[in-house]
Amino acid sequence: MNRVVRIHDTIDDSDGVASPELDTVHGPILYLEDVTVSFDGFRALNLLSLYIDDGELRCIIGPNGAGKTTMMDVITGKTRPDQGTVFFGQTIDLLQLDEPAIAQAGIGRKFQKPSVFEQLNVFENLELAMHTDKRVWPTLFARLQPAQRESIAEVLETVGLTAQRRDRAGSLSHGQKQWLEIGMLLMQKPKLLLVDEPVAGMTHQETERTAELLLSLAGKHSVVVVEHDMEFVRSIARKVTVLHEGSVLTEGTMDEVQNHPRVIEVYLGA
Amino acid sequence: MDLANLVAQDRAGKVFLTVLTIAAVSISSLNLLVPESSALHLSTFTVTVAGKYLSYALLALAVDLVWGYCGILSLGHGAFFALGGYAMGMHMMRQIGERGVYGNALLPDFMVFLNWKELPWYWLGFDHFCFALLMVVLVPGALACLFGWLAFRSRVTGVYLSIITQALTYALMLAFFRNEMGFGGNNGLTDFKDILGCNLQKDGTRVAIFLLTALSLGVGYVASRFVVASKMGRVVTAIRDAESRTRFIGYQVEHFKLWIFVFSAVMAGIAGALYVPQVGIINPSEFSPLNSLELVIWVAVGGRGTLYGAVLGAVLVNYAKTVFTGVLPEVWLFALGGLFVSVTLFMPDGLVGLAQKWFRVWGLNLKQRSNA
Numbered sequence: 001m002n003r004v005v006r007i008h009d010t011i012d013d014s015d016g017v018a019s020p021e022l023d024t025v026h027g028p029i030l031y032l033e034d035v036t037v038s039f040d041g042f043r044a045l046n047l048l049s050l051y052i053d054d055g056e057l058r059c060i061i062g063p064n065g066a067g068k069t070t071m072m073d074v075i076t077g078k079t080r081p082d083q084g085t086v087f088f089g090q091t092i093d094l095l096q097l098d099e100p101a102i103a104q105a106g107i108g109r110k111f112q113k114p115s116v117f118e119q120l121n122v123f124e125n126l127e128l129a130m131h132t133d134k135r136v137w138p139t140l141f142a143r144l145q146p147a148q149r150e151s152i153a154e155v156l157e158t159v160g161l162t163a164q165r166r167d168r169a170g171s172l173s174h175g176q177k178q179w180l181e182i183g184m185l186l187m188q189k190p191k192l193l194l195v196d197e198p199v200a201g202m203t204h205q206e207t208e209r210t211a212e213l214l215l216s217l218a219g220k221h222s223v224v225v226v227e228h229d230m231e232f233v234r235s236i237a238r239k240v241t242v243l244h245e246g247s248v249l250t251e252g253t254m255d256e257v258q259n260h261p262r263v264i265e266v267y268l269g270a
Numbered sequence: 271m272d273l274a275n276l277v278a279q280d281r282a283g284k285v286f287l288t289v290l291t292i293a294a295v296s297i298s299s300l301n302l303l304v305p306e307s308s309a310l311h312l313s314t315f316t317v318t319v320a321g322k323y324l325s326y327a328l329l330a331l332a333v334d335l336v337w338g339y340c341g342i343l344s345l346g347h348g349a350f351f352a353l354g355g356y357a358m359g360m361h362m363m364r365q366i367g368e369r370g371v372y373g374n375a376l377l378p379d380f381m382v383f384l385n386w387k388e389l390p391w392y393w394l395g396f397d398h399f400c401f402a403l404l405m406v407v408l409v410p411g412a413l414a415c416l417f418g419w420l421a422f423r424s425r426v427t428g429v430y431l432s433i434i435t436q437a438l439t440y441a442l443m444l445a446f447f448r449n450e451m452g453f454g455g456n457n458g459l460t461d462f463k464d465i466l467g468c469n470l471q472k473d474g475t476r477v478a479i480f481l482l483t484a485l486s487l488g489v490g491y492v493a494s495r496f497v498v499a500s501k502m503g504r505v506v507t508a509i510r511d512a513e514s515r516t517r518f519i520g521y522q523v524e525h526f527k528l529w530i531f532v533f534s535a536v537m538a539g540i541a542g543a544l545y546v547p548q549v550g551i552i553n554p555s556e557f558s559p560l561n562s563l564e565l566v567i568w569v570a571v572g573g574r575g576t577l578y579g580a581v582l583g584a585v586l587v588n589y590a591k592t593v594f595t596g597v598l599p600e601v602w603l604f605a606l607g608g609l610f611v612s613v614t615l616f617m618p619d620g621l622v623g624l625a626q627k628w629f630r631v632w633g634l635n636l637k638q639r640s641n642a
Binding site for chain 2: 076078098099100103104108109111115116117118119120124127128129131134135136139140141142184188
């Protein structure tokens with residue numbers, strides 16, 4: 001509990017990114033070590049170890065049931081692992097925090113199914129996601145500062161929804177909702193973005209724009225993308241991790257991975 | 271300045287506050303200023319009934335906040351109302367003094383009847399009006415805080431939460447029925463004589479309490495509007511529509527739910543405290559689960575998530591109840607049930623939603639005509 005409060009109290013927007021106490025001097029921003037999750041005896045994650053470097057864009061692929069979504073759930077606090085450690089930077093133990101605290105610490109998540117607040121308009125959706133003090137009383141008396149208004153306008157521009165800013169989010173098309181959700185992610189100014197199937201159901205052009213956006217984010221943010229669309233993965237990936245039955249099968253460039261005999265076996269079911 | 275801005279932006283709210291002011295002023299002057307012989311004279315009884323409706327309206331406002339905006343369907347809000355009512359009733363009970371049937375200056379009648387020798391500790395302090403007022407706010411607030419903390423922390427939602435709120439009010443009803451509890455058991459608290467030295471039977475006192483109720487409703491409305499128009503209002507709406515998503519963008523959902531639940535419970539308690547001096551009695555049947563269900567129906571009929579819809583629903587349904595129970599008492603519960611079913615099926619947004627739809631169609635027609 002103390003930790004939660006501390007993170008709220010020390011919000012520092014100077015570098016435009018949340019999580020002031022994040023310590024990444026040793027390179028990795030996210031450490032998963034020997035993480036195991038089982039549901040009724042089924043091991044969704046099996047001694048999974050994974051490291052994401054600061055500023056990296058990492059793609060994670062794997063057949064259905066490989067544990068990709070469960071891994072995201074563990075990182076964001078939705079699921080508690082049976083064993084293992086999960087650290088954000090050197091010092092923040094994610095297993096000690098709940099979902100809102102993890103979000104405020106600087107980990108943003110985009111869900112597989114577009115999930116925006118349908119009854120609120122586009123602008124309000126972004127306003128709620130905005131990185132700021134999210135405790136009860138400050139929220140009750142919050143007023144939008146000109147700088148905050150500007151940053152919302154900027155994100156509206158980035159995701160191409162400026163014209164729809166007053167529209168109810170529920171009335172947007174599927175692709176627009178996906179973009180709004182990416183916009184909400186940007187408003188949170190996370191240090192690490194977890195993106196679950198960002199291009200599912202998108203048209204070809206939308207997919208291309210999403211690839212561009214994700215590429216432009218890497219560097220300042222670390223991005224982890226879970227995706228089925230191999231074409232898309234090839235277009236953005238520098239490093240690919242293949243998950244299979246809850247642990248890492250192999251890691252490397254797209255070409256290395258695609259020619260790996262075990263990967264071919266797993267994907268073709270041979 | 272902020273509040274003025276708030277009211278200025280809320281067109282329906284301006285209409286509501288104007289209507290409320292006109293109604294309050296005209297009802298009280300028709301009673302006090304018009305001579306009894308005149309046909310225009312309003313009886314004190316009517317004023318009191320109107321005051322009762324307004325205290326119900328404040329209660330409906332409280333339910334709309336948690337249900338309409340935050341999606342917490344509380345079927346136990348009657349409990350907070352009754353607790354506020356009991357706190358006020360206890361004060362008025364102490365004001366009776368030695369004018370009771372047994373003429374005991376130290377103990378209320380029902381305690382003398384039970385052969386109690388001294389006042390239980392939890393009655394201490396209720397001699398003072400300010401202490402009673404504090405309890406009107408604190409007791410429902412503390413109960414809501416404890417109950418809400420336990421329920422929301424364990425992430426109890428939806429129908430399960432509704433059922434345990436219902437259980438809460440039922441348990442309180444059973445407890446207050448017991449004579450040993452020291453709240454008058456079955457009969458509750460009644461036979462009040464005066465409040466702050468003013469005779470409760472006098473027209474002036476009655477009208478004053480009525481006006482105070484109208485004022486509280488107005489203040490309650492503005493306060494609720496402030497909450498729902500703030501960023502918190504949007505967070506709470508977000509929680510209603512996608513709770514876990516709200517959590518993942520960094521809001522402690524439980525804290526927000528708890529805050530709005532406690533705020534609403536306090537409002538319900540104040541409504542109860544205004545209700546009791548007007549009806550002159552508070553007994554355990556106020557805790558009955560049926561009461562809590564009824565007030566959800568008021569909000570549904572008026573239209574939830576609008577605030578003024580809740581007020582409208584409370585006044586209309588209670589007026590219907592007064593008329594019905596006078597003419598055909600045995601039919602009332604069937605009528606109420608039928609009303610709820612038909613509102614759910616045919617007017618999911620209540621009367622306010624229906625009116626908005628009509629206005630839209632009407633506005634469209636006008637536009638087309640002007641185009642032609």
